Amino acid sequence: MLLDVNRKLLSRSDRVKSVDFHPAEPWLLTGLFNGSVNIYNLETGAIVKTFEVATIPVRCVRFIARKNWFVAGSDDYQLRILNYNTHEKVAAFEAHLDYIRCLTVHPTASIVLTGSDDMSIKAWDWDKQWKCVQVFEGHTHFIMNLAFNLKDTNTFASSCLDRSVKFWSLNSGTAHSSLEAHDKGVNYVEFYPGADKPYLVTVGADNLSIKIWDYFSKSCVQTMEGHTGNVSFAVFHPNLPVLISGGDDGTVRIWNTDTYRLENTLNYGLERAWCVSMRKGSNDVAVGFDEGVVVVKIGREEPSFSMDHSGKLVYTRNTEVLLADLRALEDATTEGTPIPVSGREIGSTELFASSLHHSPNGRFITFVGDGEYIIYTASSFRNRSFGTGTSFAWASDSNTYAVLEGKTKIKVYNKFFKERGGSGFKGADTFIVESLHGGPLLSAKGNGFVIFWDWESCDIVRRIEIDAKIIIWSSNGDLVAITSTDSFYVLRYDEDAYRARVESGTEIGDEGVEEAFDVVAEISETVATSKWFGDCFIYTNSANRLNYLIGTQTTTVTHLHTSLFLLGYIPAQNRLYLTDKTMNIYSYSFAVAVIEYEAAILQNDLQTAAEILPSIPNEYRSKIARFLETQGLKELAIEITTDLNHKFDLLLQLDDLDRALEIARSDPSPENEAKWKAIGDRALATWRFDLARECFENAGDLSALLLLLLAIGDRTSLHSLGQKALQEGQENIAFTTLLQLGDADACVELLLKTKRFAEAALFARTYAPSQIPQTIAAWKQDLASGGKANLAAAIANPIENPDLFEED
Incomplete structure (x- = not known):
């Protein structure tokens, strides 16, 4: 089984005796032999929280995420519960008479189980103030590990150095069955997480063996050996058909649970491995060692699936193969709501499929x-x-396929599954190929290049220098998308240009025929998953958006709440289908008529577009109109859009003010003022002053109206504008109007009325001397009423009383 192993975190520390992943946050909890507890951020690798829990070893820690707690058991017999957000100590008490060696948290109930060197197991209920609600006795040596059975969470198993594994029910203090698992004690026990097998795994103390058991029949299914030191743990991976083990030899070993063969051995030089944890919903595995902790990602988290054009989805669950018909989901689809797939098992495959x-x-x-x-x-x-x-890659005719063996050998097979003879693809043995991609041409990507071959002649059609991720052809074979790390390119394949070059007899070099491909679009987006439908490239990007590209125009279908994988499109339903890692299906409406219409527009086939238009549902008309706007077809967009605001904006852009005026007059809402003002501004730009005046009056835009009336010299209207501005409390506009009309006395009166006495006095001194006594008297009265009598007296004769101004 070829599974990539990528290290995500390596941190050196004191001996790590226990590890646990947080179910929701990117955190890893570690309990140390020196008594500390650390929380690591998996994304940065940094320690984000440290707790000095005890001065002696902390042997077991677990998150209780529902309460924002973690629970820790230590060698001072104490069970401690802390809030990891506030660092508050929730509870601490002596739980056992000897070392607390192991603990586990019930998946749903408010129960924590602890196992101790005092040979007892206890159940603690935090909803009852951490009362001990049950004591489980029967073991005759140290309790090494506890594990709930997820198929029946009322039961759990315990492993002990008395060589037995015992099975318990939470409501009984006596084991209901026992299994003599190993000759020298049992270090670890864990249940198989799947529903298909009644298995558990046990680890022998000091005999280096790992055993798989059927706990119903109490029979040993398999014994695995390979460690050269005492084995500390062995656990089933929840998502992959592998088992992870580690021990005193410092290695972490990966075993195939179908063949029980050793697949990989990891060694990070951190001495003995003590503990392990699996991250929920992920392929991450954490292992604690003498000298630190390591987190690795095993395999890829993308599910293995393939959907044909009719909506039949084939996917795998380990080696099981399941079929789901998405056409049956037509009546059950809700936009963006997960739909669990009820897949029908159709068989099993002999390999662990990485791709379909x-x-x-x-x-x-x-x-x-x-x-x-x-x-x-x-x-x-x-x-x-x-x-x-x-x-592996299929040709577009479905009768031919290519297989990559190793890194340089490519074989081609015909429709009878027979290898085709010949000299092979030109130049294929001179560079390292990473993967093959099918379509009208066979394409391969390597380190920094993509190369296309003709299926029949095996000649190079084109070599392009690009560091590609995926190469995917459209169904009609004209377009190909090449995705890279931070962008993607759409190229158009010109088969005629290539054939003409071949028929001319001109030698074709290692770079192929340059004119065989033309760049159609270059988009600066990172493509996560993608599919073609006709000339429409549908994709999800790194920002979790579902987009499509037609020509050079990208459009967003929806914003996804999480990372999803694109399955495909079913035209009969007008729906796109996506899936998450656990094969929950998500569906989004996407009309095929929209794609066909936009494709016809891009091809400048307006007649075909007009024929398609009646089949487009009304809810897509505004989206179509915005697409037409980007293509410069604003007149057509006006006729199609159902969004009045969009139609209004388009009419303004085309200076079709009369039709824009009709929309403004039909909208009585207060928000309509913006439309009147917009028309007025465009009317000014097109020298339609009467229309501009009407619009500014309807918009209540007195400032714009003032400028317009001044420009055309309409004194009567200016006077009316001043009166209206006074009524609406817009004194600045009213003052400007009176000033422009030359009515200085009215200006002084307005300034006094609005209690702007200083400005009134200065204005009167300059423009209306006869009003000076009146303004000075009003100013002095205002100052005196404000407790500034001295300053008021100085205003009467400022030359003789200069000190009064300085004092105030």
């Missing part, structure tokens, strides 16, 4: 993984062919 590939006609499906491939019939799931290969 439907043939273009949907008749066959290929499973690729573990360095092998198997081709099945899609209808009856019969094995038609198999072989070795790390990558």
Whole structure:
């Protein structure tokens, strides 16, 4: 089983005796032999919280995320519960008479189980102020590990150095059964998490063995050996068909749970491995060592699936193969709401599939993984062919396919699954190929390049220098998308240009035919998953948006709440389908008529577009109109849009003010003032002063109206404007109007009325001397009433009383 192992975190510390992942936050909890507890951020690798829990070893820690707590058991017999957000100590008490060696938290109930060297197991209920609600006795040595059975959370198992594994119910202090698992004690026990097997795994103390048991029949299914030191733990991976073990030899070993074969051995040089934890909903595994902690990601988290053009979804669950028909979800689809898939098991495959590939006609499906491939019939799931290969690609005719063996050898097979003879693809043996991609041309990507070959002649069509991730062809074979780390490109393949070059007899070099491809679009977005439908490139990006590209125009269908994988599109339903890691299906409406219409517009085929338009539902008309606007077809967009605001904006852009005026007059809402003002501004720009005046009056825009009336010299209207400004409390506009009309006395009166006495006095001194006594008297009266009598007296004769101004 070829599973990539990527290290995400390595941190050196004192001996790590216990680790636990937070179920929601990117945190890892570690309990140390020196008595400390650390919380790491998995994304940064930094310690974000440290707790000095005890001065002696903390042997076991677990999150209780529902309460924002963690619980820790230590060698001073104390069980401590702390709030990891506030650092507050929630509770601390002596739980046992000897070391607390292990603990586990019930998946749903308010129960914590603890196991101790005093040979007892106790259940503590935090909803009852941490009362001990049950004591489980029967073991005759140290309790090493506890594990709930997720198939029946009322039961749990315990492993002990008395060589037994005992099975308990929470409501009984006596074990209901026991298993003599190993000759020298049992260090660890863990249940198989899947629903298909009644298995558990045990680890022998000091005999280096790992055993898989059927706990119903109490029979040993398999014994695995390979560690060269005492084994500390062995756990089933919740998502992958592997088992993880570690021990005193410092290694972490990965075993295949189907073949029980050792698949990989990891050694990080941190001495003995003590503990392990699996992250929920992820492939992350944490292991604690003598000298620190390591977190690795095993395999990829993207599910293995393939959906044909009719909506039949094939996916795998480990080696099981399941079929779901998404056409049956038509009546149950709700926009963006997860729909659990009830897949029907159709068989099993002999390999752990890393990728699935439907043939273009949907008749066959290929499973690729573990360095092998198997081709099945899609209808009856019969094995038609198999072989070795790390990558696989179908030709667009579904009769030919290519297989990559190693890094340089490419084999081609015909429709009878027979290898095709010949000299092979030109230049393929001179560089390292990372993967193959099918379509009208066979494409391969390597380190910094993409190369395209002709399926028949095996000649190079084009070599492009680009560090690509995925190469995907449109169904009609004209367009190909090449995605890279931070952008993607759409190229158009010109087969005629390539054939003409070949027929001319001109030698084609290692770079191929340059004119065979033209760049259609370059988009600065990171593509996560993608599919073609006709000339429409549908994709999810790194910002969790579902977008599509037609021509050079990208449009967002929806914002996704989480990272989803694109399954495909079912035209009969007008729906896009996506899935999450656990194969919950999400569906979004996406009309095929919209795609066809936009494609016709891009091809400048307006007649075809007009024929398609009646089939487009009304809810998509405004989206179509915005697309037409980007293409410069604003007149057509006006006729199509159902959004009055959009239509209004388009009419303004085209200076069709009469029709824009009709929309403004039909809208009595207060927000309509913005429309009147917008029309007025455009009317000014087009020298339609009468229309501008009407619009500014309807918008209540007195400032714009003032400028307009001044420009045309309408004194009568200016006088009316001044009166209206006074009524609406816009004194500045009223003052400006009176000043422009030359009525200085009225200006002084307005300033006095608005209690701007100083400005009134200065204005009167300059423009209306006869009003000076009146303004000075009003100013002095205002000052005196404000307790500034001295300053008021100085105003009468400022030359003789200069000190009074300085004093005040």
